[in-house]
Amino acid sequence: MPRLTDYSSYADAQEYANSSALWELFDGDKEHLNIAHESITRHADGSGRAAVRIAHSDGRDEILSFDTLSAGAARFAHWLDDNGIRPGERIAFMLEPSLPFYVCLFGAMQTGAISVPLFTLFGPDALRLRIDDCKPSILITNAEKAELAGQIDGLRVVVADDSLLEEITKYPDTYAPKTKANDLAVFQYTSGTTRELPAAVKHTHKAIVTLMFAALYGTGIRPEDEFFCPSSPAWGHGLWHGTLAPLALGVTTGTFAGRFDATRLMKALQDYKITNMSAAATHYRMMKNTGNADDFSFYFKKLTFTGEPIDPATLEFIDHYFKVPACSMYGTTEIGVVLVNYPGAEDFQVKPGSLGKPVPGLKLEVQRPDGTPTEAGEVGELMLWRKDHWETTKDRAKLDDEGYLYHCGRADDVIISAGWTMSAVEIEHTMLKHDDVIEVGVIGVPDETRGQVAKAFVISNREPNEEFITELKNFTREKLSQHEFPRHIVFLSELPKTQAGKVHRKVLRDREAANQPAVTN
Structure with a gap:
């Protein structure tokens, strides 16, 4: 009997994709389900087939099989049991992609403990905020971060190194999870600044099933793919779309570990013969900016991006x-x-x-402030x-006459100047077309005459001067409209970014509001 993974067309997705068909892709049912079993254990068949390929920033390649991850996760689950960890307790992880990361992540899930992935570049304030919020029984990290974590009173820190992997070898390499589908499995923190705590989104084991809509129709994963996602598994895209979704379908996935380097990424894409990649918009932009793409061969059949246009x-x-084509998700x-x-859908x-367009079964609408639907081409709230x-x-969008939706910026990224509505995103995209603009962030700032005007923060290798500023203003105005351009431009050595790599316009707005000028070149 055909399964959803046997279909690739848009028409078939509309006809066959439904909740019942998603459940047919898994061993578990609506009563009992475990993400670790679905993602690694059931694919461990003794063949040594690769589960994860890790491109390390230092040039090393690390390949981990389903067999290795399944055995290690089972042993770590037994270790957690022996250490008194009970279902529902939180286990936090601050590790780069590696054998210890996956062994500990999936081992915790098997026991019914809740996994909490944390970004490895968190400083002491950001880490403490999250630890105080989720109150983990254990934080598992590397030796380098252990000293930082040890500064938090009452936190038990375990270093995930060769000695831990050696210690768990005394335990059995199989484990029988007893989790229910509605048991909590993961606390996922959204990206944000270190001065405020973003919400932890709480996912159950059942989330792996609903995730398949995104896997099948967002990233287009199918069994024959060679998949790669360079996003950190500390964030939603890297964990769910880059790790759990492909593994749950038995597809080998790839990821990046260490300080990101776009040239190293392109080498990995070539060496692994990657046919399907899902990445942040920033990753693609950084590959472009290297100027080194001519040095590599690529084998793509599907590409997706997320995070921002x-x-x-x-x-x-x-x-x-x-x-x-690069497909937005x-x-x-x-x-x-x-x-x-x-x-991958030819139709x-x-x-x-x-x-x-919406994933099968979902209904979205662009609305005016009064709740009525907009006409084609009219900007409203999605x-x-x-x-x-x-x-x-909390996003603005517009719909075309064929039902395609277009992003028009966050609701708070709209700039209203002298009655005109401008999009910070649209201005940024236009300025990025200029050969001397490497990165740019645009916000609205107060203006006595117009209410608000656009201000651009630009990174460029070109010497900043009044002539360049005037050139950028005219360049943007000519491509958009006479009113839609940045009336203020400053040059920065770097832009504030969210932990997910997006330009952090809120930080730029906060700096302006506090009259704290950014350091310029």
Whole structure:
């Protein structure tokens, strides 16, 4: 009997994709389910087939099999039991992708403990906020971070090194999980600043099933793929879409460990002969900025991106070097993926700049402030129908006459100047077309005459001066409109970023509000 993984067309997705068909992809049922079993244990068949390929920033390649991960996770689960860890307790992980990371992550899930992945670049304040919030029984990290973690009173810190891996070898290499589908499995923190605590989104084991809508139609994963996702598994994209989704389908996935280097990434994509990659928009932009793409061969059949829209110059780079369209995958950690471009579907047209169309079974609408639906081309707030009511995504969007949706910025990234509505995202994308603009962030700032005006923060290798500022203003105005350009431009050595790599406009706005000028070149 055909399964959803046997279909690739948009038409088939609309006809066959439903909740019952998703459950057919798993061993578990609506009563008993375990993410670790579905992702690694059931695929461990003694063949040594690769589960994860890790491209380390120092040039090393590490390949971990389903067999190795399944045995290690089972042993670590027994170790947790022996150490008194009980179902529902939190186990935090601050590790780069590695054998200890996956062994500990999946081992904790098997016991019914709740896994809490944490970003390895967190400083003491960011780490303490999250530890105080989730109150883990153990924090598992490396030797380098152990000293930092040890500063938090009452926190038990375990160093995941060769000695820990050696210690757990005395335990059996099989483990029988007893989790229910509705038991909590993961606390996932969204990206944010170290001065405020983003919410922890709480996922049950059943989330692996609903995730398959995004896997099948957002990233287009199918059994024959060679998959790669360079995003950190500390964040939703890297953990759910880059790790759990492909593994649950028995697909080998790849990831990046260490300080990110776009040239190293391209070498890994070549060496692993990757056919399907899902990455942040920033990753594609950084590959473009290296100027080294001519040095590598690529084998892509599907590409997706998330996090923010891709600027036109980067889309041109993707078309030229990767030869397949970059498909947007839109969603948030809180609501999941809701808009996709059905990569691999020959009957679905990918429109550059579009967020695509809803995943099967979802209803979205662009609405005016009064709740009425907008006309084609009219910008409004993107709303999701959920649990018998409309729920805001906090994003602005517009719909075309063929039902494709386009992102028009966060609701708080809209700039209203002298009655005109401008998009910070649109201004950024236009400025990135200039050959001398490497990165840019745009916000609205107060203006006595116009209410607000656009201010751009630019990174460039070109010497900043008044002539360059005027050139950028005219360049943007000519490509957009006479009113839609940054009236203020400053040059920075770096832009504030969220932990997920997106330009952090809120930090820029907070600096302006506090009259704290950024350090300029």
